[in-house]
Amino acid sequence: MRLSVIAILSGTFTAAAAMSVVAAVFSVGAIEDGSIDAVTERLRAEGIDWAQVDANGLQVFVHGTAPDEAERLRAASVARQVVDAARIIDETLVAEAADIQPPHFSIEILRNDDTVQLIGLVPADFDRARLVGTVTGIVGEDGEVADLLETADFPVPEGWNDAIRLAVRALEDLPRSKVSVDADSVAVKAMADSVEDRRRVSNALERASPGSLAVSLDISAPRPVISPFALRFVKDGEGARFDACSADSEESRQRIIEAARAAGTTGTPGCVLGLGTPSRDWGAAAAGAIGAVAALDGGSVTFSNADVSLIAPQGTPPDRFDDVVGRLEAALPDPFVLDAVLPEPPDPAADRGPVEFTATLSPEGQVQLRGRLASEVARTTVDSYARARFGSDAVTIGTRIDDALPDAWSARVLAGLEALSMLANGSLRVTTEGIAVRGDTGNSEASTEIAALLTEKLGESEYDIEVTYLEKLDPSLGIPTPPECVAQIREIVGNRKITFEPGSATLDSSAKDILDEIGELLKLCGDIPLEIQGHTDSQGREVMNQQLSQERAEAVLNELRRRRVLTAAYRATGYGEERPIADNDTEVGREANRRIEFTLIAEDPQSDEPLASEDVEYPEPTGDEAFEDAIAPEDADDAAEDEGTGE
Structure with a gap:
């Protein structure tokens, strides 16, 4: 009996222990599964789908590859919000830094x-x-x-x-x-x-x-100060136009332009916005005066600050003139003052031939003075003034004395010469009827400035101003002069070379970049007189060398045309072997002599043939530095061996 009791008790305790172990195993499994599910669900809710979760007993492992360090830390933090931080084992990795996009610099x-x-x-x-x-x-x-x-x-x-x-x-x-x-x-x-x-x-x-x-x-930019504040509108046989136009506001400018269009102006006339207007009613006054010119069907109106000069066409009926002038006087606001003139018809008996003074300014800066002056004193004054304005060596005078000229003649001549000096080239014509100024300029506001000058100096005189603005003359645009263009071509070439295929005028593909750069520069330079010269070494027959150099110069010219460079003033000339810059007895020298050069063309006053304007010096070459201003074939060995040419 005693052994049976002991056996029963031992079996009971063993069974209880076994049941405890089984219960513990099931409890741990439940905790693991619950932890995995809870942490995974929370990570997904936070948008962290790159992380995986495992568990081993009470330990919870978070692993995976985070896109960056911030995401890795965020994943661990989210997991610790679900289970105790001591149970979290962070086994996550961070992606390589190379995968990270750079910031916006x-x-x-x-x-x-x-x-x-x-x-x-x-x-x-x-x-x-x-x-x-x-x-x-x-x-x-x-x-x-x-x-x-x-x-x-x-x-x-x-x-x-x-x-x-x-x-x-x-x-x-x-x-x-x-x-x-x-x-x-x-x-x-x-x-x-x-x-x-x-x-x-x-x-x-x-x-x-x-x-x-x-x-x-x-x-x-701040608006310029215009002094005097000027406007000049003309309508004659050539049409309606502004010789000068100033406005104090955009509204004023539009009002003036609309009045000019109503009077017959076509296109979009220019009108400078500036400071210095004598009245806030400038736009209304100018528009009314332009309307008066339209009502007279011609003539001119000139504003110089508050002074207004209206000149009717010759032959205008007096009653029509009086009516238009009366309405304009009544409409002009204070402080504008009108001076209206109806020219007298010409007196045939007073015709003494052309009474005029002319001056011409060439593009080279030479000035010729011709025509009539009132006295010897006036001639001396005009001569001195012209030399001061244009240079003492640039003026040629050929005038004669006429003591019957109008009293204001000398003032007109001097004012006209001052206006001419504001141009790059042009002409001046002074007559008893008025002043005509023609020419080219690099100042887009030259017409307005000339009109303001003549108005200030001469008041109500009749002016005819026809000035053309040319970008190539505008110093503010930085367009290089022709000599500067040639110098910049040489800088572009530098130590590089444009190559031709051996024995031919076919440009090598490596020439494209240099010719692209030269083409862009020449577009900026404009229509300059340029000679493209081809040169060879002395190998081969002279006739063949001359022909090859001509063909190569023309090939460069054609490539520039393909790049839409204006080449009307260009010429291509082959000089063959006649102008060496180095010794043809050495390979280095022969390579130097095979080249293309760019030079300016100047007119020879003794001949119709253009000449190269530069005297080229031919130094001995020193390696590649000797060829900085030449374009030559690169493959010297192939060129020297080419049969029958001095490539």
Whole structure:
């Protein structure tokens, strides 16, 4: 009995222990599954779908590859919100840094005279110190440069350095500016000192901009002060037009232009906005005076500040003249004062032949004076004035004395010469009826300025101003002169060479880039007289060499035409072997002699044949540096061996 009791008790305890173990195992499994489900559900709810969850007993393992360190930390934090932090084992990894996209790099540059602020994010590889040093050099030692730039450890993006160079160029020219820079674009918002300065800077920045860079320019300029504030409207056999037009506001300008169109002007006439108007009613006064010219069906009206001069066409009926003048006088607001003139019909008995004074200004700056002057004193005065204006060696005078000229004749001549000096080339004609000024200029406001000058000097005189604005003459556009163009071609070529296929005039494919650059420059230079010269070495027959050099010069000319360069004033000339610049007995010398050169053409006054304007010196070559201003074949060995040519 005693053994049975013991066995029963032992079995009971064993069974209880076994049941406890089974219960514990089931409890741990339930806890593991519950923890996995709870943590997984919470991670998915937070949008963390890259993480997986496992458990081993009470420990919960979070693993997977996070896109970045911030996401890795966030996943661990979310898991700890579900189960006790001591139970979380973080086995997550972070993706390689190379997969991370670089930030947007940009700089805001704010300049106010000698104070500059640099704000933004730049690559760590960018030479930030050099930028700060360059900007410091722009504002000077007394200036202040605030470096507020941050860096990020990423490489410099493509286009970044080009954008920085253009931004620095803008900063140099614009003391009051905001320049926004990133790798793809540069935006400039600034105030220029004048309209001319704005035009110059805008053109310079556009020319300096790489084609891959988006450039936005918002450059404003203060309105010019116009003195005297002038307007001149003419209607004659050539049509209705402005010789000068000034306005004090956009509303005023539109009112004046609408009145001019109603009087017969076609197109969109120009009218300069400026400061200095004598009255807020300028637009109303000008529009009314233009309407009076239309009512007279011709004549002219001239404003010089508040003085208004109306000249009717010769032959206008007096009653019609009186009616138009009366209505205009009544309509003109204060303080405008009208002086109206009805010209007398000509007296046939007083005809003594052409009574005139003429002056011509050539593009080269030479001036010829012809016609009548009132006295010897007047001739001396005009001669001295012209030499002072145009240069003592540039004036040729051939005038005669006529003491019957009108009293204001000398004043007209002097004022006309001053107007002529405002042109690049042109002519002046002074008659008893009025003054005519013709010519070309690089100043877009020259017509207005000439009209204002003549009005100020001569009052109500009749003027005929026909001035043509030519961009190539405008110094503010920075268009190079012909000699500067040739010098820049040589800079473009430098140590590079445009190659031809051996023994032929076919350009090698490597010539494309250089000719592209030369073509862009020549488009800017305009229609200059240029000779493209072909040269060879002395190998082969002379006739063959001359022919090959001619064909190569023409090949370059044709390539420029394909690039839409204006070549009407160009010529291609082959000189063969007759103009060597080096010794043909050496391979280096022969390579130097095979070349294309660009020179200017000047007219020989003794001949109709154009001549090269430059006396070219031919130094001995010193390696590649001897060929900086030549375009020559690159394959010298093949060229020298080519049969029958001096390539």
